[in-house]
Amino acid sequence: MARVAWIMGGAVVGANLFLEGCTRKAAKNVEGLFEPETIDFLGDVADTILPPTSSPGAKEAGVGAFIPVMVKDCYTTDQQKIVIDGLGKLEDAATEKFGRKFQELDAAERTELLAAIDKEAKDYQKNKTEEDADHYFHLIKQLTLLGFFTSELGATEALRYVQIPGRYDGDYPYAKGDKAWAT
Amino acid sequence: MADNVYDAIVIGSGISGGWAAKELTQKGLKTIMLERGRNVEHVKDYHAATKHPWEFPHRGGRTQQMIEDYPVLRRDYPLNEKNLDFWVNEKESPYVEVKRFDWYRGYHVGGRSLMWGRQSYRFSDLDFGANITDGHGVDWPIRYKDIASWYSYAERWAGISGNRDGLDVLPDGDFLPPMAMNVVEKDLAARIKTHYQGKRHFIIGRVANLTVPHEGRVNCQYQNQCSLGCNFGAYFSTQSSTLPAAVATGNLTLRPFSIVTKILYDKDTKKAKGVEILDAETNQTYEYFAKIVFVCASAFNSTWVLMNSATDIWPEGLGSSSGELGHNAMDHHFRCGASGRVEGYEDKYYYGRRANGLYIPRFRNVGDDKRDYVRGFGYQGSASRGRWSGEIAEMSIGGEWKDAMCEPGSWSVGFTAFGETLPYHENRIFLDKDVKDKWGLPVLAMDMEIKENELKMRKDMMEDGKEMLEAAGVKDVFTYDNGYGFGQGIHEMGTARMGRDPKTSVLNANNQVWDALNVFVTDGACMTSAACVNPSLTYMALTARAVNFAVEELKKGNL
Numbered sequence: 001m002a003r004v005a006w007i008m009g010g011a012v013v014g015a016n017l018f019l020e021g022c023t024r025k026a027a028k029n030v031e032g033l034f035e036p037e038t039i040d041f042l043g044d045v046a047d048t049i050l051p052p053t054s055s056p057g058a059k060e061a062g063v064g065a066f067i068p069v070m071v072k073d074c075y076t077t078d079q080q081k082i083v084i085d086g087l088g089k090l091e092d093a094a095t096e097k098f099g100r101k102f103q104e105l106d107a108a109e110r111t112e113l114l115a116a117i118d119k120e121a122k123d124y125q126k127n128k129t130e131e132d133a134d135h136y137f138h139l140i141k142q143l144t145l146l147g148f149f150t151s152e153l154g155a156t157e158a159l160r161y162v163q164i165p166g167r168y169d170g171d172y173p174y175a176k177g178d179k180a181w182a183t
Numbered sequence: 184m185a186d187n188v189y190d191a192i193v194i195g196s197g198i199s200g201g202w203a204a205k206e207l208t209q210k211g212l213k214t215i216m217l218e219r220g221r222n223v224e225h226v227k228d229y230h231a232a233t234k235h236p237w238e239f240p241h242r243g244g245r246t247q248q249m250i251e252d253y254p255v256l257r258r259d260y261p262l263n264e265k266n267l268d269f270w271v272n273e274k275e276s277p278y279v280e281v282k283r284f285d286w287y288r289g290y291h292v293g294g295r296s297l298m299w300g301r302q303s304y305r306f307s308d309l310d311f312g313a314n315i316t317d318g319h320g321v322d323w324p325i326r327y328k329d330i331a332s333w334y335s336y337a338e339r340w341a342g343i344s345g346n347r348d349g350l351d352v353l354p355d356g357d358f359l360p361p362m363a364m365n366v367v368e369k370d371l372a373a374r375i376k377t378h379y380q381g382k383r384h385f386i387i388g389r390v391a392n393l394t395v396p397h398e399g400r401v402n403c404q405y406q407n408q409c410s411l412g413c414n415f416g417a418y419f420s421t422q423s424s425t426l427p428a429a430v431a432t433g434n435l436t437l438r439p440f441s442i443v444t445k446i447l448y449d450k451d452t453k454k455a456k457g458v459e460i461l462d463a464e465t466n467q468t469y470e471y472f473a474k475i476v477f478v479c480a481s482a483f484n485s486t487w488v489l490m491n492s493a494t495d496i497w498p499e500g501l502g503s504s505s506g507e508l509g510h511n512a513m514d515h516h517f518r519c520g521a522s523g524r525v526e527g528y529e530d531k532y533y534y535g536r537r538a539n540g541l542y543i544p545r546f547r548n549v550g551d552d553k554r555d556y557v558r559g560f561g562y563q564g565s566a567s568r569g570r571w572s573g574e575i576a577e578m579s580i581g582g583e584w585k586d587a588m589c590e591p592g593s594w595s596v597g598f599t600a601f602g603e604t605l606p607y608h609e610n611r612i613f614l615d616k617d618v619k620d621k622w623g624l625p626v627l628a629m630d631m632e633i634k635e636n637e638l639k640m641r642k643d644m645m646e647d648g649k650e651m652l653e654a655a656g657v658k659d660v661f662t663y664d665n666g667y668g669f670g671q672g673i674h675e676m677g678t679a680r681m682g683r684d685p686k687t688s689v690l691n692a693n694n695q696v697w698d699a700l701n702v703f704v705t706d707g708a709c710m711t712s713a714a715c716v717n718p719s720l721t722y723m724a725l726t727a728r729a730v731n732f733a734v735e736e737l738k739k740g741n742l
Binding site for chain 1: 235244245248366529532533534535536568580581582586588589
């Protein structure tokens, strides 16, 4: 729907209203992260970082809903602001690079965009002092990885999970391609 | 019998209190076990034990609210979402840090027996003779021969798995079959043995986890989440082991929410006649009377009870006539060691999560070895295969990267050293009567630090670790010192030490308070020196031994 609105652009009377009604509202505070549109957006960001392969992607694993919980409960106010502002920066970067919002990009464009932001974040993290704040994408990526590999789908399908192993074998065969243990 | 009169009172329900209750009740004594906190019922109250990782909203992490509520717990790993209900409410029970002191407490039935690390080692005569040999502290009033049979007794009931390694420095016990080393650990151990010609050893940890069914309990299922409580009862805790044994006798009364405020001392008989408690829920005061009192409230809280008792006779409390009550506080200093990468073994992995690691017994200042410090240290560690969380590569994002992260990475090995802390008289705890807890009771002030001997030792704790790993063929070995806060070892010891002379010690060779012979202190408070091994097994053995002595004395009419 949002993509359609963009194509129609200013040609439609009242397009701005239309756009506002149909695209994601920018999260202005932590509670805003819990808006369904933002959860969907975060899911798409996470899914670009960890897409579906032979195992489900991060979006299906529920990472979009996991990130707001962690940001709200576990992050400091400063870190919360970094993430909230960061989502705006991510949108700005999409607009600047492709002239469209992130969720209006196709999979290849999303990957290209986030790979560039990831590189920027890595360079930043490498050069920053300990006191400097973390890059927003560094935080989002961390939460994505944590959320995915500890999710039910991530642990049981992307990794191997046995809740009650029952025994210990310290000389267990491994063949390339075998999954790691989730816990 | 009136409902407040018993044969024996046990203060505390952790490892030592649970043992005291089991031994006393099995010997036929009507016993009340007083626990300051709530009850925790075996299995029923292990709320997190069957949860999957994804069932924790923060996946086990810590929230800002938790960080605010637990200013001490947050200093190390214990603060986490999974077993928060096993850790003390710090706002209700504050203490004073004259110097930094990390106090990780469990105020509930079972105490820290629910969350303990379960490593179980015997002290040797090197340890019992250490103080008299190098002149620090006072001499232990016992030697290994006095406690060896009690170690066996404790091991046989608790169920300690381990290998009989035949080392003088770390006496063998009555073990259940050992857990297995993994394939990498086996090879490293073999190389160490060859390189050091049998003078240093990598051995499998001796741990209070059952490797076979034992005394009606199920063996370890290799989940490695013991600190959430074990529904199989596969590791030793009060709930899995000593409490059911005590309950089965029909002689036990367990009273949770019972804060013992003082031991009631009778100056005419020079004995305790009972205890006074404050009901933590109702704030009502009650008295209980008994022939003997076992103080097992955890090291520093046992001393707190003594300090609050008989103050009309001794202003500094029961047992203070020596001037040593509250002094000679100890812990194990740690959080430094070495790690590295193990090449190869790409076709090897493991199945199951072993709730145990390797142990390197002490080798410094043993035999001909002489260092510029006294005493020594041991190491705990393991070899494992890395996972995605440790290996965030340059390749950034996307499907290929994701799939790579779903596979295990390379093997690594790491060891953390645990060093002996000397019994310094000036390392002490005392009552701060200006600061009160939720119940209006004075709190403990902690004033202790590690000194030159420990700081010198820490250099070896890192460098020796590096040397051994390199000798074993480990690559990219690095040392680390993550810093240590006194208490962080969660091995508080001393403050009511055993000794041979009432002028320089609080307790005698049978853990009796010199000034009140029917009061026994058998938890960490009694320790005369710390050794470098995990101390809980020694509390079990000392407690069983002291109960045996106490009951014999009662029969003889001596108490």
